[in-house]
Amino acid sequence: MPDKFAVGIDFGGTKILAGVVELNSGRLIATSKKKTRQPNDVGDVFKRLTSTIDDALQDANLDIKRISGIGIGAAGMVNRDKGILLNAVNMGLNEIPLTAPLEDYYGLPARLGNDVEVATLGEMKFGAGRGSANFVCIFIGTGIGSGVVVDGKILRGASGTAGEVGHTVIYPYGRPCGCGASGCLEAYASRTAIAKVVASEVARGHECLVADKIDPSKGILRSKSISQALEAGDPLVTRAVLEGARFMGLGLATVINFLNPERIILGGGLIEASDMYFQVAKDEAMMRGLKIATRKLEIVKAGLGDYAGIVGAAQLVAK
Ligand SMILES: [Zn+2]
Structure with missing residues (x-):
């Protein structure tokens, strides 16, 4: 039987990644990437999406x-049945129909999922989740999102928001969070939180080697700049990353005590930028988690890196 392929798309607030994936092995045949940019309307989004897909198809x-078929993992809340992106992160657009126009355009079936959900699916089939039926994937970057796998299935929750570990409160009356609440884990342990401390x-x-890389209007420092500053031993960035990692450890201890998973997989830009962050968060979690809950636990790094979203999204259309 010939190998089967699908297109996987990671549709984020800053970039669109598309890839042609061999479904049985998760192998990437071709990839393409475009900036999302601020779209004028829904038609603009569709044009950008199809030109990224066309590039990947041509390359393959x-x-x-x-x-x-075509599988999409989108950043934001999604209606899986209708294939609509309900609120697009950073794009200022709501209710973007994705699967129906793509099906019409390419004559192929299309499916939509949330970006964290598809990245978890990718790790489950081909990454660090292989061989485990009970694990949690936590992606740490601009925000903190997680996918929870129980008995081999992704847990969705009553209204589809299960896994929002970034919005567990670790400090009453603490720092304001993007969700509107105060003291959320995300406001202490995400890349954005660390960047804000440095800024x-x-x-x-205070002096900082990558001070000129900070966008003062947003307090943003990219993962690459964080990693450069750490390598050069910048004291300010090192302290901010250490602090963020310890807070992440607190969040992980909550996950461990509540769910008793056999594996926690950490991924995302910050984990790739800093091994120190990973190690400190892991040690803190193991120290704080209940002894019995940590006995069978492994905390590991994600296996698919930037491509987990594409590989996982393609699995949405696997038969
Ligand atoms: Zn929050």
Whole structure:
């Protein structure tokens, strides 16, 4: 039997990644990438999406008949049945229909999932989740999202929001969070949180090797700059990353005590940028988690890196 392929799309607030994936092995045949940019309307989004897909298809050089379908993992809340992206992160658009127009355009079935959910699916089938039926994937970058796998299935919750570990409160009356609440884990342990600490210290006159990389309007420092500063031994960035990692350890201890998973998989930009963050968060979690709950636990790094979303999204259309 010939190998089957599908298109997987990671549709984020800053970039669109598309890839042609061999479904049985998770192997990537071709990939393409475009900036999401601020779209004017829904038509703009669709054009950007199809041009990214077209590039990947052209690069893969496969007969379209060998493509089983198109799977999309989108950042934001999604209506899986209707294939609509309900609120697009950073795009200022709501209710974007994705699967129906793609099905019409390519004549292929299309399915939609949330970005964290599909990345978890990718790790489950081909990454660090292989061989485990009870694990949690936590992705740490701009925010903190997680996918929870129980008995081999992704847990969705009553209204589809299960796994929002980034919004567990670790400090009453603490720092404001993007969700509107105060003291959420995300406001202490995400890359954005670490960047804000660095930016505010720089604004107070502290020296920092990557001070010129900070966008003062948003307090943003990219993962690459964080990693450069750590390698050069910058004291301010090192302290901010250490603090963020310890807070992450607190969040992980909550996950461990509540769910008793056999594996916790940590991924995302910050984990790739800093091994220290990973180690410190892991040690803190193991120290704080209940002894019996940590006995069978492994805390490991994600296996698929940037491509977990594409590989997982393609699985949405696997038969
Ligand atoms: Zn929050």
